[in-house]
Amino acid sequence: MADPSEREFPEQNEEIMQATYRALREHGYADLTIKRIAAEYGKSTAAVHYYYDTKEELLAAFLDHLLERFVDSIHAVETTDPEKRLELLLDMLLVKPQENPDLSVALLEMRSQAPYKDAFRDRFKQNDEYIRYMLKAVINHGIDEGVFDDVDADHVTRALMTIVDGGRTRAVVLDDLSALETARETAREYAEATLR
Amino acid sequence: MADPSEREFPEQNEEIMQATYRALREHGYADLTIKRIAAEYGKSTAAVHYYYDTKEELLAAFLDHLLERFVDSIHAVETTDPEKRLELLLDMLLVKPQENPDLSVALLEMRSQAPYKDAFRDRFKQNDEYIRYMLKAVINHGIDEGVFDDVDADHVTRALMTIVDGGRTRAVVLDDLSALETARETAREYAEATLR
Numbered sequence: 001m002a003d004p005s006e007r008e009f010p011e012q013n014e015e016i017m018q019a020t021y022r023a024l025r026e027h028g029y030a031d032l033t034i035k036r037i038a039a040e041y042g043k044s045t046a047a048v049h050y051y052y053d054t055k056e057e058l059l060a061a062f063l064d065h066l067l068e069r070f071v072d073s074i075h076a077v078e079t080t081d082p083e084k085r086l087e088l089l090l091d092m093l094l095v096k097p098q099e100n101p102d103l104s105v106a107l108l109e110m111r112s113q114a115p116y117k118d119a120f121r122d123r124f125k126q127n128d129e130y131i132r133y134m135l136k137a138v139i140n141h142g143i144d145e146g147v148f149d150d151v152d153a154d155h156v157t158r159a160l161m162t163i164v165d166g167g168r169t170r171a172v173v174l175d176d177l178s179a180l181e182t183a184r185e186t187a188r189e190y191a192e193a194t195l196r
Numbered sequence: 197m198a199d200p201s202e203r204e205f206p207e208q209n210e211e212i213m214q215a216t217y218r219a220l221r222e223h224g225y226a227d228l229t230i231k232r233i234a235a236e237y238g239k240s241t242a243a244v245h246y247y248y249d250t251k252e253e254l255l256a257a258f259l260d261h262l263l264e265r266f267v268d269s270i271h272a273v274e275t276t277d278p279e280k281r282l283e284l285l286l287d288m289l290l291v292k293p294q295e296n297p298d299l300s301v302a303l304l305e306m307r308s309q310a311p312y313k314d315a316f317r318d319r320f321k322q323n324d325e326y327i328r329y330m331l332k333a334v335i336n337h338g339i340d341e342g343v344f345d346d347v348d349a350d351h352v353t354r355a356l357m358t359i360v361d362g363g364r365t366r367a368v369v370l371d372d373l374s375a376l377e378t379a380r381e382t383a384r385e386y387a388e389a390t391l392r
Binding site: 121124128162167168170172173186 | 307320
């Protein structure tokens with residue numbers, strides 16, 4: 001599998017993406033309308049529709065946008081030390097979202113719509129594949145360097161993502177940001193127990 | 197904390213609960229209407245409204261109904277052996293839902309609405325508290341019996357529920373029932389590593 005971060009994302013209108021971000025945080029997914037996004041954009045709905053035909057298309061582009069930003073932040077991680085790199089990736093997945101609970105609420109709504117909207121499901125799958133690819137690369141690197149045990153890297157990666165997604169879901173459903181800290185600690189314990 | 201399974205549930209109309217179950221599996225949450233539930237019930241919408249004023253009230257009762265059924269099935273677990281009992285509880289949480297993916301889809305939709313509907317949030321919190329209470333009782337019993345290490349039972353319980361919720365979310369969002377098996381295996385590994 002090629003590094004998915006090398007792939008090209010479709011062109012996005014950055015200002016509309018920022019407007020969508022603000023509108024989603026304020027109104028959530030169900031109450032989001034092109035009109036509300038246009039209001040944040042400071043232009044007419046026609047100006048939004050010039051770039052995106054439907055709300056679904058716009059939100060699919062927004063999910064691409066989030067993934068792209070995540071890819072950028074992963075590229076900014078400079079350390080190649082497997083233990084440190086794994087810690088930093090898990091921090092990005094479970095500590096950083098604590099800064100933005102409103103976006104997490106909107107994202108869980110969109111995730112719950114994946115069974116009904118192929119464009120959303122495709123993005124969530126891509127997103128998951130990309131993050132698993134990055135985690136697996138770190139784990140395999142650690143195995144090669146002899147700092148991690150010779151584990152089934154694919155399974156460990158899926159296990160860690162299960163913990164990540166559990167923490168995110170619980171934080172939103174139970175209205176409890178400490179669920180992300182619990183998940184971070186669980187991921188640390190799980191990695192410690194399986195990798196060393 | 198008293199055993200939450202001792203508390204009284206509000207009276208529910210069993211036939212309407214069954215009709216809601218079928219309607220949810222068929223239509224999902226967003227497209228569910230009292231009309232569709234009435235169609236499954238085989239009576240008029242007025243007959244449904246006689247018991248439940250609003251769709252939200254009816255669905256809150258349905259969440260009570262699910263928890264009640266879960267409480268019954270936990271009471272049916274006869275073994276008091278801590279290791280076996282923990283395995284059985286995790287099976288109920290992660291193996292049994294594999295039989296009913298359509299209900300899981302509707303439940304994730306309802307979970308994503310918890311930030312907007314207090315009646316849903318209250319039920320999901322109660323549900324979570326009850327399951328954590330049962331898991332904690334097993335872990336504490338195992339510690340007393342000397343088969344488990346003297347761990348922080350509250351944290352281990354929350355960690356296990358993080359894995360459970362992660363597996364459930366992933367199964368729906370990624371349309372991949374094997375996510376529940378991965379979560380079951382992760383819960384086994386986590387329990388093994390922390391409890392022994």
